[in-house]
Every structure is written in structure tokens, then in C-alpha cells.
Amino acid sequence: MRxxxxxxxxxxxxxxxxxxxxxxxxPTIDGIAAEGRRFTNYYVSDAPCLPSRTAFxxxxxxxxxxxxNHSGTNADVRxxxxxRGTSTGGRYRTLPRxxxxxxxxxxxxxxxxxxxGAWHVLDGFEEYxxxxxxxxxxAEVVAPHAESWLDDHATEADWYLHVNFWDPHTPYDTPQxxxxxxxxxxxxxxxxxxxIAEQYESYxxxxxxxxxxGYLYGRGPDDLDRxxxxxxDREDFRRWVDGYDVGIRYMDDYIGRLVERLKDAGVYxxxxxxxxxxxxxxxxxLNVYGDHQTADDKTCRVPLIVSGPDVEPGVDDDIHYHVDFAATLVDLAGGSVPEGWDGESFLPALVDGESDGREFLVTGQGAWACQRGVRFDDWLLLRTYHDGWKEFxxxxxxxxxxxPHETENLARERPEVARRGLALLEQWLTERDTDAATGRNGGNPDAPRALVDPLxxxxxxxxxxxxxxxxDTYAERLRETGREEHAAEIERRDGVVEETPAEYLR
Incomplete structure (x- = not known):
């Protein structure tokens, strides 16, 4: 399979x-979606970059x-x-392996x-x-590497090429x-x-x-044209969104070049x-602009579009993890999903259009806050342990x-739903602890700190x-801009959330 x-x-x-x-x-991505299957409730289990790609x-x-996390003890795989045997194969082998x-x-x-410093993701890649x-x-730098690789390998029988484009990521620097x-x-x-006025007075x-x-570290704003x-005000917002959207369109043009390479090779x-x-x-x-700092829907829900042989065209609205798609790829390629994975294949959903999603799922954020999200029915519950200096x-x-843009917190208006979400989170954490203690799914009792919650x-x-x-530098920034009470708050508790869910929902 290609x-x-x-x-x-x-x-x-x-x-x-x-x-x-x-x-x-x-337009290029839309054309691929029109031919294939589009998943609308597809979530990364862990965010942002390093946790997400490690999980996948x-x-x-x-x-x-x-x-x-992106640094410290929890930036490396336990x-x-x-x-551990004499290689990195076995029950915990990676997708590329x-x-x-x-x-x-x-x-x-x-x-x-x-x-x-994510060298563990290279396990199983023959070429990097x-x-x-x-x-x-x-994209004009990334695409030629992928095009060159396709020129050499596109007509071969079985290959997996993973290509990263970065243009929708800040600083939104598409050529003028x-x-x-x-x-x-x-x-x-x-x-x-x-x-916007409410957000402006927040922090x-x-x-x-x-x-x-730069505002975190005593520097001014980045000098960027876009x-x-x-x-x-809304004019500033329009300019910000334009920068993001132009980056998507620019990247889409170069994705189109990869599609053309496949068509020219006769293998698309x-x-x-x-x-x-x-x-x-x-x-x-949640008053976050141009970043991925939460465990919410906007940081953790991502597109999944799959087109090609055996794929049933259409739309799938079931809830899936991205680790489930890794298992699905292995299944589709005729491989054996490793016993040490948490991901569960949803191949029937991909090739037959059958409903094969999760009842609920849990997302995590560790690089900008310590937070977990629970996605169930039409609801998103956020449980925050460290607020990352935000009003959570x-x-x-x-x-x-x-x-859909998470403007109204209903936890106190609908405490019964909030408590259900908290119960699902507790169920999930208990299951993961049991995995870690017994070696089920992705757990490994031989790992140091296996029973410690990394958040x-x-x-x-x-x-x-x-x-x-x-x-110190951000507190100074807050005081210089008349937000002394916020500066005092982050200095007092440094983001650690003191109020318990029970106290908050009382």
C-alpha cells in the first residue's frame, strides 16, 4: 500500500x-475530501506538538x-x-516500525x-x-523534499511518506x-x-x-507584517485571522503539488x-490567540481526511482518537496492531462506513497549562489543575x-452534566492507572514512575x-498595563488551581 x-x-x-x-x-484539501472520507469528531489525545506526535x-x-510537556522529565518517553528487549520492537513498537x-x-x-528533541519518533523510519x-x-522549503522523495519512490509498491507542513503555525509569515x-x-x-473588550482586560x-x-519575557510584540x-477590536481580529487563513491557503497550494506528483506518476x-x-x-x-494552550475542542480537535483505495466516501461523525487512526493504518496495511497500544482500529468505519467510535474520550494539555478535557455527547468538560496564567x-x-466557540461556561447551570463529565474523567484515569499497574493496553508496570500522573x-x-x-517579567508587564490584581494572582499561586470541583459546583 502507498x-x-x-x-x-x-x-x-x-x-x-x-x-x-x-x-x-x-481547494486542494477540499478536492481530496470530496473523493474520500471526512471525520468531524477526531481528537488528539495529548497536545500540543511533542505530546501529540509522540502519542500518534x-x-x-x-x-x-x-x-x-515540551521540556523537563515529561518531554521524554518513560x-x-x-x-525492554534488545531492540525497540515488541509490544510497544511504533507505527513506522x-x-x-x-x-x-x-x-x-x-x-x-x-x-x-523527539528522536523517539524516528523509530521505524528508514529515511529522515x-x-x-x-x-x-x-511550504516552499518543505515541498521540494517531499517531491524529490516521490520522484524516487512513488511507483514502488509499498511506502509510507509522512510530510510536515508548518504554515498555519504562528508567526503567520506567508510571503508578502x-x-x-x-x-x-x-x-x-x-x-x-x-x-474582545472583556478579553482585553483579562490576562x-x-x-x-x-x-x-515576547510579552512573557519582557520583550515587545513580534515585528510581523501579517x-x-x-x-x-474586530479589525485586529480580522487581520489576525487573515494571517492564519492565508497560511492555510499557501500550504494548500503546495499540497496540490504533491497530489500532481502522484498523478504524474500514475499512482494517485x-x-x-x-x-x-x-x-x-x-x-x-478562551482568550487564546494563535496558539494551542488548552485541552479544549479548538486545540485538540483536528481534521482527518482519508482518500484512496478501499475508503468509503462520506462523513463520519463518531468520536475518535488520533491514536485510533494509527491502529487503523496498521490494520489497513495488513499488519498487527501492537498489544502495547492504547489505539483501537476503526477500520470498519473507514472502509464500510460503519459506526465504530468511542463513547467518550479524554484530551490532555501539558505544555501551556495542566488540563484535561472530556468529550461526550455534545459536551466538552475541562478540568484544570494548573491554569497556565489564564482565567480558568x-x-x-x-x-x-x-x-462551538466555548463562550459560556455552563458548569454551574448544569451541574449534573458537569458531574457526569467528571465521573467519566475519573473512570478514564482509573482505567489508565490499572493499565499502568498491570501492563494492559499502553501501560507498562516496568516503567519507572509508571503509576505517577505526568501532569x-x-x-x-x-x-x-x-x-x-x-x-517576574510577565507580572511586570501586567503591572505596567494596569492589571495589578492579575499580577498579584499569578505571583501568589503561580497558576495552581486551589478550588476543587466539588467546591466550585456547590
Whole structure:
């Protein structure tokens, strides 16, 4: 089987035409979706980049690998302990390793391993091409590496090529000569001037008033042509969204070049083409702009579009993890899903259109906050342990059908639903602890710290990556802008949420 996996960093599905977006951001991706199967409730188990790709390639939840952060102890996969054999095969073998075992030529085009020290994701890749920019390179740099690889291998019988594009990721630096195809298109209407005004008086990394990364460290805004210094009104919001959407369209053009390479080689119809992402992107939701700092729907729900031989065209609305798709790929390739994976194949949904989703799922965030989300029915529950210097309650509840942009926390209005979500989270955590103690699914009792929750361990180490050593400089920024009470709050408790869910819902 030939498999082209296009991994688009920071791509949220609702900014693609095939998912109903009003702007023409994605003609190539939309064409692939029209021929294939589109999944509408597809979530990464762990966010952002390093936790997500680790989970995907290993088929295991971050609760089991330990990878939930971008630095510190929990940026590395927990050692296997006494159960480690003389190789990295066996029950915990990776997705590319299993495809390699099945006779596939495997290749990765990406700077990701270098960017995050994520050398474990290379296990099973025969060829690795680092595109050299550490994630700052645009599509015109990435695509030639993939095109060259396809020129050499496209007509071979079995291969897996995984290609990372980064253009939807901040800093939104699409070349100025590309222009703005959306300058006459309105920005999404959900974010009103009234809501922006409320966000402006609040605080947090990448919030409306502290939009750029430099504000955390005593620097000013990034000097970028396509983005404003802050979000003070809807015109600023439109400019910000334009930067994101132009990046998608620019990337889409280069994805089109890969499709043309397959067609020129005469193998497009015989190739499984996958479009997905490592995480989404908050564009104002929860007062986060242009980043992926939460365990919510906008950070953790990603597109999944699959087109090719044996795929049943249509739309799948069931709930799935991205680790489940890793298992599905192995199943589709005729391999054996490793016993040590948490992912469960949903092959019947892909090839026959059968309902084969999860009853609920749990997402996690560790690099910008310590938070878990529970997705069930139309609901999203957020349980926050460390708020990442944002105004999060210990428990938040959103009706995603009525309120897809998460503007109204209903936890206190619907406490019975919130308690159900908390019960599901407790069930999930208990199951994962049992896995870790017994070696079921992705658990490994031989691993050091196997029974320790990595999010709790992260708080002990000093909290999420991007807040460490920034308390003084960000507190100074808050005081300089008249937000003294927020500065005092982050200095007092440094993001650790003190109120319990029971107290909050009382």
C-alpha cells in the first residue's frame, strides 16, 4: 500500500472549506475530501506538538508514555525498564516500525525531531529529511523534499511518506508577495467587540492584550507584517485571522503539488492520501490567540481526511482518537496492531462506513497549562489543575453544538452534566492507572514512575514549559498595563488551581 500522510501543524478543521468554512482556504484539501472520507469528531489525545506526535507514532496515551510537556522529565518517553528487549520492537513498537515490518519503505520529511528533541519518533523510519528550519520553514522549503522523495519512490509498491507542513503555525509569515486572498472576506462573526473588550482586560499568554510570545519575557510584540500587536477590536481580529487563513491557503497550494506528483506518476488513485494535524489552534476561544494552550475542542480537535483505495466516501461523525487512526493504518496495511497500544482500529468505519467510535474520550494539555478535557455527547468538560496564567475555573462545561466557540461556561447551570463529565474523567484515569499497574493496553508496570500522573509530576517540576522563569517579567508587564490584581494572582499561586470541583459546583 502507498500512503501519503500530510501532517499540517496547527490546522483546525473549521477553517477548511470541506468542514463548512466560508472562506476558500483549501481547494486542494477540499478536492481530496470530496473523493474520500471526512471525520468531524477526531481528537488528539495529548497536545500540543511533542505530546501529540509522540502519542500518534507510539499508539499510546501520554498518561502511559509520560510525554505531556515540551521540556523537563515529561518531554521524554518513560523507559521500558526490565521489559525492554534488545531492540525497540515488541509490544510497544511504533507505527513506522510496524509498517516497515510489513515491507513498506518509510520516510519522514520534517524538522520536528530536531525541533523538540523527539528522536523517539524516528523509530521505524528508514529515511529522515530534516527541512532545516526548526518549524519556521514555509511550504516552499518543505515541498521540494517531499517531491524529490516521490520522484524516487512513488511507483514502488509499498511506502509510507509522512510530510510536515508548518504554515498555519504562528508567526503567520506567508510571503508578502502572495497577497491576501481574503481581504474582502469578513472574519468569523462569533467574536464581538464586547467580548474582545472583556478579553482585553483579562490576562494570559497569547491573550488579546498579550498577543505575542515576547510579552512573557519582557520583550515587545513580534515585528510581523501579517499580525497586529494586540486584539483591541474586530479589525485586529480580522487581520489576525487573515494571517492564519492565508497560511492555510499557501500550504494548500503546495499540497496540490504533491497530489500532481502522484498523478504524474500514475499512482494517485492507488495511494491512500491522509490530511490531518498534530493539534488545532485557538483563534480567540478562551482568550487564546494563535496558539494551542488548552485541552479544549479548538486545540485538540483536528481534521482527518482519508482518500484512496478501499475508503468509503462520506462523513463520519463518531468520536475518535488520533491514536485510533494509527491502529487503523496498521490494520489497513495488513499488519498487527501492537498489544502495547492504547489505539483501537476503526477500520470498519473507514472502509464500510460503519459506526465504530468511542463513547467518550479524554484530551490532555501539558505544555501551556495542566488540563484535561472530556468529550461526550455534545459536551466538552475541562478540568484544570494548573491554569497556565489564564482565567480558568477548576471545572468548565461547554455545549459544543450550541456554543462551538466555548463562550459560556455552563458548569454551574448544569451541574449534573458537569458531574457526569467528571465521573467519566475519573473512570478514564482509573482505567489508565490499572493499565499502568498491570501492563494492559499502553501501560507498562516496568516503567519507572509508571503509576505517577505526568501532569501532577509536571506541577511539581515547576509547571508548564513556557511559564517557567517568566513569572517576574510577565507580572511586570501586567503591572505596567494596569492589571495589578492579575499580577498579584499569578505571583501568589503561580497558576495552581486551589478550588476543587466539588467546591466550585456547590
Amino acid at each position: 500512503i501519503l500522510y500530510v501532517d499540517c501543524d496547527s490546522l483546525r478543521p473549521d477553517h477548511l472549506g470541506c468542514y463548512g468554512y466560508h472562506r476558500d482556504t483549501s 507514532f507510539t499508539g499510546r496515551f501520554g498518561r502511559h508514555t509520560g510525554v505531556v 523507559h521500558r525498564g526490565a521489559s 510496524e509498517l516497515l515490518n510489513r515491507g513498506h519503505t518509510t520516510a519522514l520529511v520534517s524538522p520536528f525531531p530536531q525541533r523538540h 529529511r530534516d527541512t532545516g528550519g526548526g518549524g519556521a520553514e514555509r 508577495e502572495y497577497g491576501n486572498p481574503f481581504e474582502d472576506d469578513p472574519a468569523p462573526e462569533w467574536l464581538t467587540d464586547e467580548r 494570559g499568554p497569547h491573550s488579546a492584550r498579550d498577543l505575542h510570545h 499580525t497586529p500587536d494586540e486584539i483591541a 488513485e492507488e495511494t491512500l492520501v491522509v490530511i490531518s494535524a498534530d493539534h488545532g489552534e485557538n483563534l480567540g476561544e 475555573a477548576p471545572v468548565e462545561l461547554y455545549d459544543l453544538d450550541a456554543d 501532577v509530576e509536571e506541577i511539581r517540576e515547576g509547571g508548564p514549559t513556557y511559564l517557567r522563569d517568566a513569572t
